[in-house]
Amino acid sequence: ASELPSPANCFGFFPSSLHRWLFIMLPKLHLTKNALALHLLLKRPKRLINIVVTNQYLHLRHHLSKVSIFVGAVYIHRHISAVHSARSALGPIYNGSVMKTPHKTENAHISEACERLIEAALPHVVFDGWTTATLDAAIAESGVDAGLARLAFPRGGIDMALAFHRRTDRALADELAVADLDAMRIRDRIIHCVRRRIELVAEHREAVRRGVTLLALPIHAPEGAREIWRTADIIWTACGDTATDYNWYTKRMILGSVYSATVLYWLGDPSPNFANTWTFLDRRIENVMEFEKTKAQLNDNPLVRAILWGPMQVLGAIKAPGTR
Numbered sequence: 001a002s003e004l005p006s007p008a009n010c011f012g013f014f015p016s017s018l019h020r021w022l023f024i025m026l027p028k029l030h031l032t033k034n035a036l037a038l039h040l041l042l043k044r045p046k047r048l049i050n051i052v053v054t055n056q057y058l059h060l061r062h063h064l065s066k067v068s069i070f071v072g073a074v075y076i077h078r079h080i081s082a083v084h085s086a087r088s089a090l091g092p093i094y095n096g097s098v099m100k101t102p103h104k105t106e107n108a109h110i111s112e113a114c115e116r117l118i119e120a121a122l123p124h125v126v127f128d129g130w131t132t133a134t135l136d137a138a139i140a141e142s143g144v145d146a147g148l149a150r151l152a153f154p155r156g157g158i159d160m161a162l163a164f165h166r167r168t169d170r171a172l173a174d175e176l177a178v179a180d181l182d183a184m185r186i187r188d189r190i191i192h193c194v195r196r197r198i199e200l201v202a203e204h205r206e207a208v209r210r211g212v213t214l215l216a217l218p219i220h221a222p223e224g225a226r227e228i229w230r231t232a233d234i235i236w237t238a239c240g241d242t243a244t245d246y247n248w249y250t251k252r253m254i255l256g257s258v259y260s261a262t263v264l265y266w267l268g269d270p271s272p273n274f275a276n277t278w279t280f281l282d283r284r285i286e287n288v289m290e291f292e293k294t295k296a297q298l299n300d301n302p303l304v305r306a307i308l309w310g311p312m313q314v315l316g317a318i319k320a321p322g323t324r
Contacts, residue, residue, distance in 0.1 A: 113152045114163050116142040121160060122207055129210040130157035130164075158220055161211040165227050169234055172197050176238035186239065191285055193235040194259055195278060198266055202274070209267050225256075232256040248320035254291075258284045 104112075121138035128134045135156050139149045153159040175196060181189045201208050215224030232255040243251060261284060266277040298304045305312075 109148065110152045113144045113148050115167070116144055117149055117152065118160065118164055118167060122164075122204055125204075125207040125210050130161040130207075130214050132156040135160060158214060158223075161214050162223065162227060164207065164211060166230075168197070168200050169227075169231055171200055172231075173234050173238065175200075176234075179238075181239060187285055187289060189239040190235065190255065190258075191281060193238060194255075194262060194281055197231065197235070197259070198263065198274075198277070205267065208263070212263065212267065228256045228260055231259060235259075244320045244323045246315045246318040249318070254288055258288065 117135070117138045120142040121134050124134045124137045128137070135149065135153060138144075138160075139146050153163070172193070176193060179192075181192070184192065212224075214220060215227070229252055232252040235255060236251055241248070241251060258281075262277065262281045265280045266274055269277045271277070298308075
């Protein structure tokens with residue numbers, strides 16, 4: 001802004017021919033009562049001049065009668081870089097001289113409402129569980145519109161419990177995406193991931209307990225199993241699983257059972273820093289490794305391979321999702 005010419009000496013930037021042309025042509029233009037925007041594109045390259053005309057400072061009484069015009073700003077080539085810098089600072093939503101404010105989508109509004117409602121609900125879950133009463137208390141404390149809250153959690157408490165579980169899964173996925181897991185053995189990767197999943201909700205153990213109780217009901221058991229499967233899939237994906245056959249499914253089934261058993265043990269673990277839970281997790285992973293060793297030994301046995309040839313042909317037709 002400091003490089004732009006002041007209104008008093010802005011005519012010093014006009015070529016003499018343009019100066020004369022301006023005073024000759026202005027009376028012939030159709031002027032409004034208060035303002036005129038005049039855009040001149042000269043024939044010489046990169047000589048775009050934007051002239052904003054208002055009713056101050058410059059009086060052309062003998063040509064324009066009572067219309068007062070002020071040439072407010074003249075941008076020539078040596079000032080274009082400053083304009084570009086300003087536009088760059090404003091970001092990609094700048095369009096010419098008009099700023100466009102991005103509008104949130106419906107999903108963005110719902111996601112934001114979910115986060116606020118869950119944060120407000122966590123202190124109440126300890127007493128009321130994942131119920132409609134907890135949702136009502138969260139609406140009152142968070143300030144979220146009741147209609148938007150019902151849109152975010154149409155079934156009340158069960159939807160809040162599922163959203164709480166998925167929120168922790170997203171936090172785990174974001175953390176594992178930047179973690180250095182390649183330096184670990186596959187066993188250590190799994191232990192690390194399961195442990196981090198539990199540690200992320202360690203301060204909300206009662207909320208997890210209430211969620212486990214709710215999802216254990218027969219009416220909600222399928223949804224609970226689906227969430228455990230999704231958690232196991234996030235962990236295996238972060239650990240670099242490349243299986244494309246039936247092993248893609250068996251790995252997630254086994255890990256889901258290990259994760260579920262560890263969470264149940266953790267909910268009743270009174271040891272400092274949950275030391276007994278991590279020992280329990282180590283034992284469960286050891287059991288899985290022993291099972292894999294036994295399976296490998298059976299595959300090396302010619303008699304067992306002959307007996308299982310038929311079932312293995314059927315299993316070989318099973319592919320991971322997205323795999324032909």
